[in-house]
Amino acid sequence: MSLASRTRLAAVLTVLTVGAVGVTTWAYGDGTISEPAAPGAAPRPSVTEGxxxxxxxxxxxxxxxxxxxxxxxxxxxxxxxxxxxxxxxxxxxxxxxxxxxxxxxxxxxxxxxxxxxxxxxxxxxxxxxxxxxxxxxxxxxxxxxxxxxxxxxxxxxxxxxxxxxxxxxxxxxxxxxxxxxxxxxxxxxxxxxxxxxxxxxxxxxxxxxxxxxxxxxxxxxxxxxxxxxxxxxxxxxxxxxxxxxxxxxxxxxxxxxxxxxxxxxxxxxxxxxxxxxxxxxxxxxxxxxxxxxxxxxxxxxxxxxxxxxxxxxxxxxxxxxxxxxxxxxxxxxxxxxxTIRYSRGDVSSWMTEGASGRLWAFAVLDGRMAYWSRIGRNTPWTGPQFLAGTGMDTGATAVRLPDGRVGVFGTRTTLGATPKEYRRDLVYSVQAAPDGDFGPWLSLGTPEKDDVTGTSAISGPAVAQDRTGRITVYVRDSRRTLRASTQAAPDGAFGAWASLGGAGLQGDPVTATDASGRRHVYAATAQSVFAWIQHAPDAPLGPPVPTKLPATTGPLAACAEGEAVALYFRRPGTGTFATSTATTDGPVPKFSPLDELGGQGGYGSVGIAGDLFAGRAGSGTIGISETDRGPSWYESQMYYTGAPAALNPEDGTAVGAVLGLDAGLHVTTPPSGAAGQRGSRPPSAPWYPAVPPPEGAPGSP
Incomplete structure (x- = not known):
């Protein structure tokens, strides 16, 4: 997001009313059922259910x-x-x-x-x-x-x-x-x-x-x-x-x-x-x-x-x-x-655009990878549907391959028949054809092979592609360093886990590629952020560079901005957002002075797509930041789990998505022209269930 765009974050959420919940005098009863909506009425905005x-x-x-x-x-x-x-x-x-x-x-x-x-x-x-x-x-x-x-x-x-x-x-x-x-x-x-x-x-x-x-x-x-x-x-x-x-x-x-x-x-x-x-x-x-x-x-x-x-x-x-x-x-x-920190599922890269403008969103439900999809802007979402296989850990990273196919990456836990068989590995599944079925889960193994009872203390994956379509997967290992595995060729097998260094890494790494094809990888520590950057397209990734950025609260977001990459993070003790832009004019990257986006604050990850800036507001609900009249969060009345995702599809209409406490996908699309005039209140952009609940279920019309 450019500096100009950051001053036009204009989507707004209305404040909604939480519905009543039915209970019994012992344990739980069924929730009350919402009154039927009028025929042809718009779907009811999302409130916290579940x-x-x-x-x-x-x-x-x-x-x-x-x-x-x-x-x-x-x-x-x-x-x-x-x-x-x-x-x-x-x-x-x-x-x-x-x-x-x-x-x-x-x-x-x-x-x-x-x-x-x-x-x-x-x-x-x-x-x-x-x-x-x-x-x-x-x-x-x-x-x-x-x-x-x-x-x-x-x-x-x-x-x-x-x-x-x-x-x-x-x-x-x-x-x-x-x-x-x-x-x-x-x-x-x-x-x-x-x-x-x-x-x-x-x-x-x-x-x-x-x-x-x-x-x-x-x-x-x-x-x-x-x-x-x-x-x-x-x-x-x-x-x-x-x-x-x-x-x-x-x-x-x-x-x-x-x-x-x-x-x-x-x-x-x-x-x-x-x-x-x-x-x-x-x-x-x-x-x-x-x-x-x-x-x-x-x-x-x-x-x-x-x-x-x-x-x-x-x-x-x-x-x-x-x-x-x-x-x-x-x-x-x-x-x-x-403080509060999540150990899994705190990355916002779980939504992507496939062939013909079709959107795909992924989340783990019931220990299986679920997905929702939407064919076009004016068509409804469908799902959840499930990939085969169980044992999936919370969190997903979705990518679009050069031919329009979609791949999804995550980690999987195997409990095993004996305690020594307990382990976690990185896995991925790719569509056989654009908009087609997903193939079986393939394992990349794990960089942890020596520490039997402590193995699997690895992060979720960050995924990048080069200009030929070769994929590299980055992960933080249990020694708190960065590791990487790269395909020998597009659609080929992945190689051994290479050690990329760093020390004291926390959370999940993030990656983005600038307009010239130079890749950036970032990982937070307790004190600052490390960067690994290509000084030229297709060049080897550089060594870990101390960015000298201040400490963060953990989750990072990286977005390409032309020939640069902007890194977003929350400030400790306030939860407000700040950003710094990295450029690569030579072998050593340069970081711009910190740009304080301010706002009410909050905690957890943020999803960024164009002018859409979605994250957890200070009250804990999902909100959207709008900064042209001073940073603030316009909030819903919906609490969620994990991290928000945001995507700017080819049609230019940004989409935000979260997984609600009801285990359902909820989405928002800011109305066009939401920015309006300085000092005017832009139109509201409520969150809605991507797939309305079945008739008769709590929250259904």
Whole structure:
């Protein structure tokens, strides 16, 4: 996007009204059905629909690592449930950190500490839902697979908000070798894992789970709540070094692997809606710049203080305590109240134009690659349709080949029959002919071959083509360096993974090619951004160049602007956007002074196409930025998952797309002439379901 274009970002979203959601007094009922639209009426604009379910290892992982997504989902009135896999009993002492605060006379009470954490979580959810931390809950025990039980809590004032407590024993150590843990159960070192029920729970003690029973129990909870969006932690956070400690808590990553297995099992059922999965980073966010603006960070901290029981007033009447005092001395965590980061699916390159102006959009639903397509500007979208094969990870990169065929790239997880067979590889599928069927998934393997249990800590792929149509795939490996694999010839086999250097890379790399055919590749670090650039078309990619750009919040976007490439990113601590343009007059690229686009801020990726600038606004909804009267976000009332995509087709009408929390594709097209006169409000550009839901479904006319 040129500088002139950046001053004409003119698409606008109207503020919409969230529809009501029907609930029952126990668990979830069906949503209300929208009133029928008048014959011939335009489709109803998108609002937040769907059912969201979080699965975390410990009480507080949701508050630290999934907020503000969690609180904002609750605020919409949709159905929201959080599942806690372990009791979080730790050492059994509900005391603030610090040796001077520990009372050696008080014996450990794991059941009581688990109850205190439950009390804190219930208070935080009540505050998020009603503004009153003392709002009442209905609690009961339900049976699970394998003779076990789980506690289910329903918020009486907001019965669409549920909590599920499986109360498995936690590892009681971040990385220590304790076989009696989720890690030991996954690796087969123990035949079963027992539970640590909390004091005060309606669940009776004395049961345990085998590995397959844990998987079945989680899958059974999925079947009970029928989520359209599943949020979980990162199953492959990587290691400090080959053979070193994991970068995250062992319960976080092994809990996420159990969720992967449960989602794969649940996906085999037929009586369910489509669902997407969003993975969240946990401890590794400690070393990364803050992603949230001060107002959002303060709101998040308020819920954490409620959970941490910082006022120490016994308002709940429980002898165990009303919250988690271990976090009271530092409810911010390690700066976690100031950030939120996704570990998969945070790139905006999942939509492309194929032959004859046909648009293609890709997203992973039910562990399979789904796609939607639209033949022309005035024709409806169709989909989702599915490529063959399962095990696909969140995220996709779509490309158009020189002959008009479309290819889609992603990563795939194989759970394996044994723990050592767990792995992730890069895969791609290409149409046999323009607008034709997609071929089978072909594997590029993985650059990780030496680190068996830590392998697969790789990014999603960035994909580029040279002027002959040869494809190169770029990926960040678990050592935080850049790797590349290139076809020997167009449509040919890919070569070995080459090492391109760099250090401390974060997130997914991005790539763009300028008008002269010079390729740019960028990857963020915790402090700045590295660039790899061809100094001439078809020349070898240059070595990693420190750009000296400031730190970013992670996701990058790169767009060709004539003979240059513009790099877009969010500023830490505000979430506002900035850009710098790279030119290549010689072997060393030159970067323009930072252009601050400003705006209200937000977090996550942005999709850019011509004058269309779509991303998550400060409130968390999908919005479009319009800057000719001062940068701002014009917002919808729709929350989404993953990253927005934007495309400027050959007909010149930009299209934005997101995957809603309902697992449906939603699109917007700014009306022509939206810029208008300076100081005038441009016409609205609401988001609509690309494919309206079937008649009788929630949100359908």
């Amino acid at each position: 059912t969201v379910l979080q699965v975390v290892a410990h009480p507080d992982d949701d508050l630290f690592f999934m907020n503000p997504d969690l609180s904002r989902s609750i605020a919409t009135g949709i159905k929201v449930t959080t599942v806690f896999l372990t009791a979080g009993e730790s050492d059994g002492h509900n005391e603030a950190h610090g040796p001077h605060l520990q009372d050696p006379v008080v014996p450990a009470n794991h059941a009581a500490y688990a109850e205190a954490r439950q009390n804190g979580i219930r208070a935080a959810y009540a505050q998020m839902s009603t503004g009153d931390r003392t709002s009442a809950w209905q609690r009961r025990s339900i049976p699970t697979v394998g003779g076990g039980s789980a506690e289910v809590d329903v918020l009486v004032a907001r019965p669409e908000v549920n909590l599920v407590w499986m109360q498995l024993r936690e590892a009681r150590s971040i990385s220590g070798d304790n076989p009696d843990s989720l890690r030991g159960l996954w690796d087969g070192r123990v035949p079963a894992l027992g539970v640590q029920v909390s004091s005060g729970t309606p669940v009776k003690p004395g049961f345990s789970y085998k590995k397959d029973q844990v998987v079945e129990a989680i899958a059974g909870i999925f079947a009970m709540y029928r989520p359209t969006t599943i949020r979980t932690q990162d199953p492959t956070p990587g290691r400090t070094r080959i053979g070193g400690n994991f970068l995250d808590h062992q319960d976080h990553l092994y809990g996420a692997r159990f969720v992967q297995a449960a989602a794969e099992r649940y996906a085999k059922s037929t009586d369910r809606p489509h669902f997407s999965i969003q993975n969240y980073m946990s401890y590794p966010t400690t070393a990364l710049p803050p992603a949230l603006d001060p107002k959002t960070a303060a709101e998040k901290l308020g819920y954490l203080k409620t959970y941490a029981w910082t006022d120490h007033q016994n308002w709940c009447g429980s002898p165990a305590g009303c919250g988690d005092r271990k976090t009271a001395t530092r409810p911010t965590g390690a700066g976690w109240n100031r």
